Amino acid sequence: GAVVSQHPSWVICKSGTSVKIECRSLDFQATTMFWYRQFPKQSLMLMATSNEGSKATYEQGVEKDKFLINHASLTLSTLTVTSAHPEDSSFYICSARTGLAGGISETQYFGPGTRLLVL
Amino acid sequence: GQNIDQPTEMTATEGAIVQINCTYQTSGFNGLFWYQQHAGEAPTFLSYNVLDGLEEKGRFSSFLSRSKGYSYLLLKELQMKDSASYLCAVMDSNYQLIWGAGTKLIIKP
Numbered sequence: 030g031a032v033v034s035q036h037p038s039w040v041i042c043k044s045g046t047s048v049k050i051e052c053r054s055l056d057f058q059a060t061t062m063f064w065y066r067q068f069p070k071q072s073l074m075l076m077a078t079s080n081e082g083s084k085a086t087y088e089q090g091v092e093k094d095k096f097l098i099n100h101a102s103l104t105l106s107t108l109t110v111t112s113a114h115p116e117d118s119s120f121y122i123c124s125a126r127t128g129l130a131g132g133i134s135e136t137q138y139f140g141p142g143t144r145l146l147v148l
Numbered sequence: 149g150q151n152i153d154q155p156t157e158m159t160a161t162e163g164a165i166v167q168i169n170c171t172y173q174t175s176g177f178n179g180l181f182w183y184q185q186h187a188g189e190a191p192t193f194l195s196y197n198v199l200d201g202l203e204e205k206g207r208f209s210s211f212l213s214r215s216k217g218y219s220y221l222l223l224k225e226l227q228m229k230d231s232a233s234y235l236c237a238v239m240d241s242n243y244q245l246i247w248g249a250g251t252k253l254i255i256k257p
Contacts, residue, residue, distance in 0.1 A: 031193075072249040073191070073235070122190045133198075135179065135239055139190040 032056050033125050035140035042113055043148055049109045050143045052123030058103035059125035063137060064096070067120045079106055113147045120144055150174045152248035154236050159254045160226055168221045168234050168251045176241020182210050182221045183235040185250065191235055194221070223253075231255045 032055040042048050052062060064076045077098050079085035085098035097109040106125075110117055121144075124137040151173045160166040172180070179198040183191035197203055197212035197219060209222040221234055236248040 073247050075245075075247075078244075120188075133179070133196045135243055136181065136193055136196060137245060138193060139183075142190040 031136075031138040033059075033123065033138050033140040035123055035143050037143060038141060039144050039146075041146045041148065044114050045112055047109055047111045048113055048145060049107055050121055050123075050145075052106045052108070052125065052140050054104045054125040054138075057125075057127055059106075059127060060103065061126050062100055062106040063124045063126075064098060064106075064108050065122045065124065067122060067142075069120075073122070076108075110145065113145070115147045118145055118147045150238075150240065150246045152236055152238060152246055154234075154248045154251045156249070157252045157254065159256060160223075162226055162228060162255055162257050164226050165222065165224050166226060166253065168223075168236075168253065170219045170221070170236035170248055172217050172219070172236070172238045172246070172248075174238045174240045174246055177214060178239040178241065178243055180210075180212055180219050181237045181239070181245070182219075183237065184232050185235060186232045194234075226255050228255050228257070 034053045036051045062079050065073045067073050075088050076091045077085045077087045079098050079100040081100050081103050087093045100106040120142050122142040124139045126137045127134050154170045181196050182194040184194050185191040195210040197210050202211045207224045212219045233250040233252045235250045237245045
């Protein structure tokens, strides 16, 4: 149980294009999904938190107009990197949790990640 | 401020035991998580502690002392595949996860 998928796993795009990444919880309903970014040999950096049906909460320094998050259902969240530039190249990872009852239900389960390379 | 401290890197020998420590200072406490992250992959959940004491799960055990703001992850009978980064994360009073920077564990034959 607690499987999270991400698509695509790899994307290479030209500078200026937009890229959409999907995150799905396959066997549970995720009340909350998280988007992280990780640069090589660095720790996870939380970008934003999204709850189904409401606007995402972005961390300080993350441009909400550049990183568009849509949490359309309890099993799907999307991150769109708009007008991508080479400095946006990174490993993007989503996670999901049910968070319905506190405790261990707050466990975040991670998708396999998406590697973005902007040329 | 909120802070999670864990060693940056540790080295151990195959077959041995290693203990990875994590100390924390957070606004409130709703549990502590350990994750394993292999290079180039996403983190995978290892353990959750919310009460003091030791939780054992196969070769891995996790310990928590809330009064000391301290946890450790104990790995026994180390295998080469255990080479990875180990992330400590604490859930604060707002149910937000505060992440440590991770401990890179290097296993030598």
